[in-house]
Amino acid sequence: MHGGKEFDILVAENDEILICLHQWGAHEHPTMADPRITPGNGLILYFRTENMEAIRQNAEKLGWPVEEEIHLNPNSTKREFSLRDPDGYYLTITAFHRYEG
Template identity: 45%
Template sequence: MAATGPGLTPMLVVRDVAASSAWYVELFGFASGHGGDEFEMLLGVDGGLELMLHHREFEAHPGMTDPEGGTPGRGVLFYFRTEDAQAVFDRARTMGADLLDELHLNPNARAIEFTLRDPDGYPISVSQRTSSRS
């Protein structure tokens, strides 16, 4: 069996778990892996855990802080990989999402990407890798 390195699954503190879950499901096509008003596990098309959502009342997680105490995601930008950035961008626009920029080529990352805010104000970038080196 091949050894694997550590994985990373972000957990976001949100005001409304069900609403945030529905937003991410609509935008990325994730599936609910838990559901409920306090906690959600969002699964990718391969069934892997992509994102967790937790209601802001989070006594069980002492390392988390209330986003009302500051700007959500301050100092953090979440990157979501996709195979079709245009389709996700079109869904985001249709959803009326808070788009921070337009779909564009980032030559440094060699990716087609755009950035938006989720319902709680977290900044997220959607990125599709390209083979271009220019």
């Protein structure tokens, strides 16, 4: 489970997630494992959506390479998939959910 000394979330008063912070190298995220990787090294952008499958299908139609197929994230317990944007930034698309921290 996320939390503890390796992960924290800054949440607004209305429970909107503002930013998630990971300790470098924690949880085996690919952009946080090798400091020689650029651009976007150390950064993962998360997008919560109710249309994850449609976004995944659109990425496939465009021939966009997917880093991780749709799977259940054991830390968040939410379904997600990941790809890189044209500049190389790591994007994770996750099933919409309210923060329950």
